[in-house]
Amino acid sequence: MTKITFKDVEGKSKTIEVENGLSVMEGAIQNEIPGIDADCGGSMACATCHVYVDEKWLNKIPKAEDAEVDMIDMAFEPKKNSRLSCQIIVSDDLDGLEVSTPERQS
Amino acid sequence: MKKTDVIIIGAGPVGLFAVHQLGIKGLKAIVIDNLDKAGGQCIELYPDKPIYDIPAVPECTGEDLTKRLIEQIKPFKTELFLNERVDEVRPENDNWIVKTNKNNEFFAPNIIIAGGVGSFEPRKLTLKEAEKFENKSIFYSIRNKEDFKNKNISIFGGGDSALDWALELSKFSNITLIHRRNEFRGAAHTLAQIKKLEKEGKVHIKTPCQIHSIEGDEKIKSITIKFDDGKKEKIKTDIILGFFGLIMKLGPIAEWGLNMDKKTIEVNAENFETNKKGIFAAGDICFYPGKLKLILSGFHEVALASVECFKRARPNEKYRFEFTTSSKTIKDRLGKK
Numbered sequence: 001m002t003k004i005t006f007k008d009v010e011g012k013s014k015t016i017e018v019e020n021g022l023s024v025m026e027g028a029i030q031n032e033i034p035g036i037d038a039d040c041g042g043s044m045a046c047a048t049c050h051v052y053v054d055e056k057w058l059n060k061i062p063k064a065e066d067a068e069v070d071m072i073d074m075a076f077e078p079k080k081n082s083r084l085s086c087q088i089i090v091s092d093d094l095d096g097l098e099v100s101t102p103e104r105q106s
Numbered sequence: 107m108k109k110t111d112v113i114i115i116g117a118g119p120v121g122l123f124a125v126h127q128l129g130i131k132g133l134k135a136i137v138i139d140n141l142d143k144a145g146g147q148c149i150e151l152y153p154d155k156p157i158y159d160i161p162a163v164p165e166c167t168g169e170d171l172t173k174r175l176i177e178q179i180k181p182f183k184t185e186l187f188l189n190e191r192v193d194e195v196r197p198e199n200d201n202w203i204v205k206t207n208k209n210n211e212f213f214a215p216n217i218i219i220a221g222g223v224g225s226f227e228p229r230k231l232t233l234k235e236a237e238k239f240e241n242k243s244i245f246y247s248i249r250n251k252e253d254f255k256n257k258n259i260s261i262f263g264g265g266d267s268a269l270d271w272a273l274e275l276s277k278f279s280n281i282t283l284i285h286r287r288n289e290f291r292g293a294a295h296t297l298a299q300i301k302k303l304e305k306e307g308k309v310h311i312k313t314p315c316q317i318h319s320i321e322g323d324e325k326i327k328s329i330t331i332k333f334d335d336g337k338k339e340k341i342k343t344d345i346i347l348g349f350f351g352l353i354m355k356l357g358p359i360a361e362w363g364l365n366m367d368k369k370t371i372e373v374n375a376e377n378f379e380t381n382k383k384g385i386f387a388a389g390d391i392c393f394y395p396g397k398l399k400l401i402l403s404g405f406h407e408v409a410l411a412s413v414e415c416f417k418r419a420r421p422n423e424k425y426r427f428e429f430t431t432s433s434k435t436i437k438d439r440l441g442k443k
Contacts, residue, residue: 039354039369040147040223041399043151043152045147046353047351048353066291069287070264070265073263073264073265073285073286073287073291073350073351074229074350074351076232077232080334106229106353106355
């Protein structure tokens with residue numbers, strides 16, 4: 001189990017434990033994290049599981065593929081540290097990962 | 107008001123296959139979809155992406171799959187009502203009346219909701235002041251390009267729609283193309299043309315930046331964009347076009363009195379009926395224990411729903427299970443000898 005912390009716009013945070021091998025998005029859905037919609041179910045087709053990855057974690061996560069970056073263009077207020085949480089796969093290396101959810105997803 | 111046996115909401119793969127399953131049972135259907143073409147997510151989100159898990163089809167794209175389904179339901183000559191969103195569903199005795207945003211009304215004993223994650227709508231600019239200019243000086247789609255002649259147009263987006271419209275409108279307007287990163291995602295020849303127009307001074311490209319503010323009261327006078335390095339620039343603008351792709355919205359479905367589980371509709375897995383008699387849900391939008399959001403699951407779901415639809419549409423007839431390989435009746439319905 002790997003600990004992941006989600007922060008919302010108001011600064012409220014919630015830490016959940018996610019099984020390795022699942023995506024951060026799946027962990028969020030299972031734990032009913034508000035602010036992660038994941039409309040397309042993880043097929044990288046909707047940009048509604050958009051998160052901002054905490055700067056200190058940004059380089060520890062494998063880089064986004066082109067298709068993910070293209071999809072982030074469609075996200076609500078994309079930033080440099082934007083990622084789709086369905087594309088971040090949880091592993092021991094990510095224990096303590098911190099992400100923020102955008103004001104809204106659509 | 108149009109009468110039919112089944113009203114299908116959603117022209118994605120599951121809605122289209124529903125036409126087939128109903129058709130071979132002798133039932134008539136109509137299909138309503140908010141998009142301008144059939145195919146749903148397959149055609150809108152991943153027309154070129156390969157799908158590998160359609161049984162007996164080792165690989166096909168979203169567009170291929172849609173084309174094949176349309177081919178498969180041709181014999182049933184089903185009417186598709188596109189660019190229409192269902193707004194209202196109301197009961198009348200044992201039947202249902204469906205009303206669309208174009209005021210079309212349909213009457214049937216059965217409704218199959220195969221609506222995916224809801225209807226597709228354009229993503230909009232997130233600035234608050236953008237709202238009051240919408241459909242006046244800010245547009246997310248173009249109906250008539252004549253309206254965009256001899257203007258200062260700021261186009262936002264980095265995909266095909268933004269690039270194609272920048273090319274087209276640059277023939278008679280002053281275009282600024284604005285994108286949040288340096289890379290554009292479009293066909294190579296389109297990108298080459300854009301670069302050429304930039305050199306000729308016909309299209310101005312601003313990257314990596316995003317909109318910061320809009321200036322103007324009744325009409326837009328200018329916009330201010332902010333680059334990643336914090337620098338700001340004012341751009342004379344009459345019209346803003348935003349091409350940020352589409353977002354799926356559940357919309358009015360949530361108000362039809364159906365039992366919901368978050369954004370999905372609860373059904374029983376025996377016939378995929380909802381808590382309302384004669385309203386069925388199938389595909390991504392339905393929920394039951396063990397549900398998988400796969401196209402193939404949706405095909406199974408409409409096959410079962412179509413049996414219950416038959417019982418409701420033909421209460422005086424006995425439903426007889428038949429195989430397409432051996433049934434003369436089905437072959438007739440398919441126009442095969």
